[in-house]
Amino acid sequence: MCAIPVDNSTKSLIGLDANDKHGYLGISTVDWFLRRGGWIGNAILIIDDTKSVRQQILDTLYGADLFSDYFESGNGLEGLKTLLNEKIDIVLCDVEMPGMDGFNFLAMVSPRKELQDIPILLLTSHNVMETKVKALEQAASDYLTKPFSPGELLARVKVHLKIKALQDNLKENNQLLQKLAQTDPLTELHNRRHMMTTLEAEFDRSSRVGSPFALLMVDLDHFKQVNDTYGHQLGDKVLQSTAWEIKATLRQYDSAARFGGEEFALLLPETSLKGANLVAERLRQSIQGIEFTGPLSKLRISVSIGVAVMPHEKITTIKDLIRLADAAMYTAKRKGRNRIESVPPA
Numbered sequence: 001m002c003a004i005p006v007d008n009s010t011k012s013l014i015g016l017d018a019n020d021k022h023g024y025l026g027i028s029t030v031d032w033f034l035r036r037g038g039w040i041g042n043a044i045l046i047i048d049d050t051k052s053v054r055q056q057i058l059d060t061l062y063g064a065d066l067f068s069d070y071f072e073s074g075n076g077l078e079g080l081k082t083l084l085n086e087k088i089d090i091v092l093c094d095v096e097m098p099g100m101d102g103f104n105f106l107a108m109v110s111p112r113k114e115l116q117d118i119p120i121l122l123l124t125s126h127n128v129m130e131t132k133v134k135a136l137e138q139a140a141s142d143y144l145t146k147p148f149s150p151g152e153l154l155a156r157v158k159v160h161l162k163i164k165a166l167q168d169n170l171k172e173n174n175q176l177l178q179k180l181a182q183t184d185p186l187t188e189l190h191n192r193r194h195m196m197t198t199l200e201a202e203f204d205r206s207s208r209v210g211s212p213f214a215l216l217m218v219d220l221d222h223f224k225q226v227n228d229t230y231g232h233q234l235g236d237k238v239l240q241s242t243a244w245e246i247k248a249t250l251r252q253y254d255s256a257a258r259f260g261g262e263e264f265a266l267l268l269p270e271t272s273l274k275g276a277n278l279v280a281e282r283l284r285q286s287i288q289g290i291e292f293t294g295p296l297s298k299l300r301i302s303v304s305i306g307v308a309v310m311p312h313e314k315i316t317t318i319k320d321l322i323r324l325a326d327a328a329m330y331t332a333k334r335k336g337r338n339r340i341e342s343v344p345p346a
């Protein structure tokens with residue numbers, strides 16, 4: 001037998017008494033430690049009212065290095081609790097159990113969205129087609145007939161772990177894609193399309209419940225001159241700094257987008273005209289205060305801001321809202337820039 005020496009901190013980590021005079025781990029303990037250690041990272045839940053069946057499954061799985069965590073339950077209800085409280089990657093569940101049986105267990109699990117991606121393999125003790133069909137109809141991922149062959153159990157478990165890993169990966173990639181599709185790559189604010197979707201939702205919500213919200217159109221002053229003087233690469237830096245100030249000014253539920261070249265749109269939910277003007281003024285000041293370094297160190301920038309607040313008698317569509325906020329922003333430009341104008345109340 002192979003043995004490795006361990007120090008006291010390792011002993012406490014794996015739950016050995018620090019006074020354990022051996023100070024060595026036998027290979028079986030190391031093996032156990034590795035399984036618990038999270039390098040493998042999968043967790044399985046085995047639900048069966050017969051302890052010897054659970055043990056048989058565990059013995060089969062231990063040899064396969066598939067899991068770092070093994071959970072057991074003797075009945076469906078206890079199994080459901082474990083499934084809700086632990087991070088489980090796959091479930092093996094007996095069909096015939098007193099109390100909550102396998103089908104009842106499935107019926108409890110399948111409506112829960114957070115559990116829908118976890119494969120559930122049912123174990124039936126009779127080879128009846130009806131039971132198998134019912135299992136699959138009730139959203140079980142697969143079934144196994146008891147007594148099972150260890151090879152088949154492992155093969156099925158591996159397939160479903162693989163499918164789950166691919167699904168998880170796909171979901172992650174989809175989320176990343178979705179985020180990319182909503183983001184302006186230069187400033188990392190939302191893009192125009194995503195702002196339109198957010199605006200539509202807020203517009204609907206506001207019309208339904210009558211809650212106020214504000215739209216701020218924020219445009220960099222003399223930005224063409226910045227590009228002409230410093231070049232587009234430094235111009236991009238100016239846009240990024242402006243976006244950074246916008247992000248720093250926003251409150252938790254506000255959202256901001258790069259709406260056009262040097263124009264930004266800010267949506268402030270639950271905000272009155274007074275509140276919107278306060279946010280606009282804070283933003284105007286912080287952008288005016290930006291100090292650049294390097295070749296831009298002499299540059300000072302400012303923004304003109306147009307504010308529109310809903311509900312408003314003259315505004316019945318999102319197009320109206322954007323047009324009037326934009327018009328207020330152009331009024332601010334006309335009146336000398338670096339200032340705020342709002343759509344007058346009707």
Ligand SMILES: [Mg+2]
Binds near residue numbers: 048094096097
């Ligand atoms: Mg049973």
